[in-house]
Structures are given as C-alpha cells and as structure tokens.
Amino acid sequence: MTAPKIVRVSAPTLRDVAQMAGVHPATASRALNPQTRPLVNADTARKVLRAAESIGYQPNPIARSLKTARSSTVGLVIPDLTNPLFPPIVRGIEDVLALVGYSAWIVNTDNDPAREETQVESLRSRQVEGLIIATARREHPLLVRLHRMGVRMVLVNRRVDGLELPSVTADDDAGISMAVTHLAALGHTRIAHLAGPQQTSTGVARARAFRHAVRDLGLDDDPALIVECGYWSETEGAQALRRLLDAGTRCTAVVAGNDLIALGCYDVFAERGMRCPDDLSVVGFNDMPFLDKMNPPLTTVSVPHYELGSEAGRLLLDTIDDPERVPRSVLLTPSLVVRASTAPPG
Amino acid sequence: MTAPKIVRVSAPTLRDVAQMAGVHPATASRALNPQTRPLVNADTARKVLRAAESIGYQPNPIARSLKTARSSTVGLVIPDLTNPLFPPIVRGIEDVLALVGYSAWIVNTDNDPAREETQVESLRSRQVEGLIIATARREHPLLVRLHRMGVRMVLVNRRVDGLELPSVTADDDAGISMAVTHLAALGHTRIAHLAGPQQTSTGVARARAFRHAVRDLGLDDDPALIVECGYWSETEGAQALRRLLDAGTRCTAVVAGNDLIALGCYDVFAERGMRCPDDLSVVGFNDMPFLDKMNPPLTTVSVPHYELGSEAGRLLLDTIDDPERVPRSVLLTPSLVVRASTAPPG
C-alpha cells in the first residue's frame, strides 16, 4: 500500500460563494445570515445558499470573531476535570449551549489562583462571551475584578461572598439536613462533620447547616465533632478523620463535606481495621458516579449535576442576551440516597 | 452596597503599543515576536517591550490566527468526558501542550459518527493545528478522509485498521496475558472473556490476546466463553454476563474488556445473589479511579492514562513541527494490580 497523496486545499471562502452566485461578498454575507437575510431578494438569497451548499462553504469563525468581537464561545473554569463531580456538569453546560450554536472552552486551574488568572486571561483574549466558574472561593479577588470590568459570568456549585452574580448551586441546607435527620432517625446522637474547606461557600454552608440540624434535632452539639479539611479530596478526608479519631472524640456517625472526603474515611477504615457502618456510619455529598459499587455503597445526598450545568448554561446565555438583566440564581434541591454506609449505631 | 460601575474598556492593541513606543506597528510586531526580534534594533525592541508591558498589551490570538492560519490550538475528540477513563488522558495532553504554549479544544462525540463529523468540522474551522482522536473505530471513513486531506492527527487508546497514523496505546496483548496468567495461577481453567465492541481496535486486540493466552496456557478454549459487548459500558457488561450465565456456560472467572464492563458484572452479582470472587473472579482493564474502594476492590490491568495523554500530545507536536516525519507510534506497557475480585475457584 502506498502512502496517500496529501493535498491541502484551502477551504472555500465567502468570496468563492459570492463569485459562484454572481453577487458581491457583502450580499452573500447577508444572504447567509438568517438575521440579515430579509435585506436581500429572496431569489438571490436562494442562489447564494445553493452556491454555498454546493461548494461546502463553512464560515470562518476566526474571521467572524475578529470583526464582530463575538465568538459564540464561553469559557468554563474548572478546578480539575479529573474530579468526577465535574464531567456531568460540563455535559449539562455543553448541551444547552449547543442548542443555540455556542460551545465551551474548558480549562483546569488545579485550584491554583495564578494558573487560574492566566487561564482566564487566555479565555478572554479568545473573545469568549462569558465565563462559567466552578472554582469560586468566598474571597476571590480575581472574580470581583472581572465583575468590575463587566465580564459576564455565572457561578456554578460555589459562590463568592458579597458578589451579586447569577449562580446555580445545590441547596446545601436541605441536603445536610436530610443527612443528619437520616442519621438521627437511625439512633445516632453523636454525629461528626468532616467539613470542606472554609474558603469555599459550600464548605461553610454545609458546616453551618450541619450545626443547625444538630441543634434542631437536639443532638450532641460538641465543637470537637467538627473538623475541617483543607481540600475537597480523599487524602484530606482521611487526615481529618484520623485527627478526629486520634483526639478521642466519641462519635458513631460522620457526615462528610462531600463524597471524596467520605471516601477518604474508607481509607482510614482499611488502615485501622474499622468496619463501616458497624463501627462508624458515613454519609457523603454529591452522589458522584460508581458510589453504588463501593464497599460499602455510600449513602449520600444526591445533587443533580447535569442540571447544575444546564441551568448554569441557561443563566449565562440569559445574561449574554441581556446584560442588564437582574442576576437570577437557582437553587437545586438535592435528595438523599441511602445505601449501605449508614446503619444504627453498633 | 451599590452595584459597581461597569466600564468595558477595549484591550490595548498592537497599534497602541507602536504608538507609545514611537514606531510602526510592523516594527512593534517584529519586536514582540522572539522569532523576528533580531530584525529590529535592540534598543527599539526594548522600547517596544517596555511599552507593551506598561499598558498590559496582550496579543489578540484571533487576529493572529486569521493572518497566520495557525492557532496554537489542537482539537481533542473524546467519546464522552463522563467516562472516567478520559479525564486523566486529557490532563496528560494539556500538560505537554501547555509547555509550548498550545492548548486543547475538547469535544464530545457520544460515539455518534454524525456528531463526530460536525464536531470535527467545527474544530477545523477554528483552525486547530491538529487532532487527537480517542474515538477511533477500526473502520473509520471520516478519519481516512481527514488523513487524505492532510489533517494532522494522532490516535490515542484506539486505532483504525490500515491507516498509518501515529498512535499511542496500551499494550493490550501484554495486559491481557498478565490477567489470564494471574487467573491461571490461581487455578482457573475455564475463563470467560467479556469482549469490548469488535468495531474498536482495542476490542479485537484484547479478544485476540485473550484467545492466545488461553491457548498458550493450555486452558479451556471454548468459543462459548467469549461474548461481545456492544459498547464499553456497565450496562453492556451486565448484559453480556447475563447472556453468558443464561447460556449455562460453565466458568469460574471472567476477564472483562475494560473496567466498566467489569463493573457491569457487579450489577448482575447483586441481581442474582452471586458473590465475587467466591462464585466468580473478575478482572478489569484500565484501572480507572476509585476501583480500590469497590466491593470487592477490582483486580485490573493498569494502564498509565496520564502518560497515554502526554505521549499523544508529544506525538502531535512532533508532527506539527515536521509533517513529513514518519509516523511514530508508542506502546505503553501496562501492569497488573491485583485486588480482591480474584481468588482461587470456589
């Protein structure tokens, strides 16, 4: 078999279409664009469309962006795509954007503010029309600066303190409350909380919700029962549980800040020969994929990730349509899915 | 708190820099670009750089792309980002691209050829300089067409029959062989294979490797022991195992085409009250995240995903550098990680 001949043929341009249809490129442009099509005679429009079709004309988005300073593209700022929490959100976003011909540029920040800044810079220079941010921290100078500069954004999953931005998040309050209530119903009275990082809005929201729930239900309200994780990660979750255990704080159940933290607990169980749920009940948060196959299957509060993403996409499209629109935020209500990591206290 | 005043100020352009430095934009352009900097006097170059610095000039990639027909961007064609197999690959790719100032446009195809075609079309119109393809099927008309057109591509994870393209894949042969050998050593003689889709190169490579291994080790070589899945998914894996079981084919272990298929088996274990590994040993392929926390932890052959990605990135950069370079392909050697889903036959 011989190597195929490689011929690089440049794509047809608007001039080609115009020439073939016997009109000026300007007319061709107007004919091709549904917005401006009424400006040209129906017959010529047809001719142009046919010509475009026949030579397989595809508009050059680069040239279009240069002229119009728009791009039909939005930026998507994610801490780490490797975290199974985010892919479904991304899908949700992409799907609603696709409906109106938009697409998304995905970038990872690794939770590194410097990296985040350069990534956002590169997104902006690519003329993205808006940003969907999944990396918000409560104090987030970059985001307030961007907001001042008038860049359109929506926050997903987390928020920024004191910044009036459209956002879509899960109802942490409701979720945590369901988790604690579930454990209380099983008979637990000393429940610990492995809190997420307190620089993130979800971290504090869930911690606060936890304290409220505990108090409302009349359970043991011991400050020692709350320990904070530095990151939303397994290793941090494991660390936190170790600290809790090593401090000798008695407890029979823990509600973790999220699933990753909960899974970190599993590591400690393995280390120390503890059994779950016999020795300790655990409930997570998020319901990431494959939890049902864990050992034991993790009880968790399920948040609709895909919808988180699709709502965020819709919100961003809204503010692109009408930048003056008052920031609308949506709160998605989670649900408890109980599996086998929770049981009455041994 | 009052709403911040929103002022949208257009970014400084090359003309601004030139004006401030008192030179022509062309000179400024040359001064800014390390490649052409020798063409301008060192002093003026310094002036230009200082001016650019002082007003925070950032070149406009859109305009640059339009002029140069390059974009420092490559396309990344993924079947589904939600599959935990791919995020690490993506990270590997992104990391090596970032080293040389490139970045990646990620698109999902959902395994839908039509969608794939439009996605690729949109990538190409965005002037991507090459494609990294993770969706290859053995027969893949689109890819041969693109190759004929001289589009630079590298294949990752899967290949297409009879197409001389750089690719990076795991050594399926070695991996499967290790899996089968491991099971044989445990005493299994009737081992089944839940094969991946035979339209994909990995599907057939692993199935073939399986047959070879079985024969080499003198195990039962019964065609009924091989059943094919339509997709690389849990549900298909479950279906396949059900078919195998319902056909009454006797076996004590199965090597799955990949981890997802293996996890599908867990579902039918739950359905039918079977225990793993007591009733049936299972080994997967890929070592996707969180397998160690499954019930039982899944024995699997581990392939270095991150390296899969980073190698693919390097390969693509190579062919961008020198399109005439002879296609180099790399084969990554996997390793067996045995956990608790395999044991001697009951």
Place this chain on the structure above:
DNA sequence: ATCTGGGCCGCAATCGTTTGCGTTGCCAGG
C-alpha cells in the same frame, strides 16, 4: 414629468496581526 421612497445591492472600511517588499541612511571598499 418630477419627486419620493423603498427594495436591493455594491463599495469600502474595519477588526488586529503578520510579512513581503521597498525605502532610508549609513558605512566600507574601490
């Protein structure tokens, strides 16, 4: 017959860079 106005379309500028080519000024060599 002239004027008006709308429908349709072409002209040309523009978006921000890059780059082939020409021009300038300077210096060395003849």
Place this chain on the structure above:
DNA sequence: CCTGGCAACGCAAACGATTGCGGCCCAGAT
C-alpha cells in the same frame, strides 16, 4: 565621490468576514 551592501524600519496588502453608507432602479404619488 560613487557604489554596493546591510541593518533597520515603514508601507501596505493581506487573512475572511461584517456593516454603515450610498447608489441604483422602479413604483407610486403629486
């Protein structure tokens, strides 16, 4: 003093699309 050559830089034309403006033509009104 003239020429050749080189270094440094400016000019202007691209890249491919969009769009304000103005011109043309023709119908209908006056």
